[in-house]
Amino acid sequence: MPSEITGGCLCGGLRYRAAGTPLNARICHCRQCQKAVGAAFNARILYPSNQVYLEGPYKTRHSSADLLRGFCPECGTSVFTHRVSSDWIGITAGSLDRPEEFKPEAHTWISEKQPWLTIADGLPQFQRMPS
Ligand SMILES: [Zn+2]
Numbered sequence: 001m002p003s004e005i006t007g008g009c010l011c012g013g014l015r016y017r018a019a020g021t022p023l024n025a026r027i028c029h030c031r032q033c034q035k036a037v038g039a040a041f042n043a044r045i046l047y048p049s050n051q052v053y054l055e056g057p058y059k060t061r062h063s064s065a066d067l068l069r070g071f072c073p074e075c076g077t078s079v080f081t082h083r084v085s086s087d088w089i090g091i092t093a094g095s096l097d098r099p100e101e102f103k104p105e106a107h108t109w110i111s112e113k114q115p116w117l118t119i120a121d122g123l124p125q126f127q128r129m130p131s
């Protein structure tokens with residue numbers, strides 16, 4: 001990934017940038033991500049929250065006790081996740097200004113992957129979330 005990423009929601013009301021080295025870049029196939037982003041998987045880049053700068057209104061909702069889903073209150077775009085215990089923020093790759101720069105490293109929650117989706121990129125696959 002580049003040293004700085006920028007992006008935002010569909011309507012442009014919620015913008016963000018993140019700087020420095022991300023913790024990882026993964027594609028999550030869990031059912032919660034499917035619901036939250038309205039798609040088969042959630043490609044996301046994970047940063048410590050102090051490397052992420054959000055600008056504009058957003059709302060959050062817990063999808064589990066430890067995970068908040070952040071979205072634009074105007075257009076509903078799913079922009080980030082916030083893991084409360086570790087204070088990590090995952091940016092949705094689909095909301096990037098340059099999504100083609102996303103470089104996934106692994107697939108997680110393969111146990112909940114949709115059967116019509118075939119993964120052929122050779123990346124590591126984890127049945128659940130690796131520790
Ligand atoms: Zn919006």
Ligand SMILES: [Zn+2]
Nearest residue numbers: 028029030033
């Ligand atoms: Zn997930």
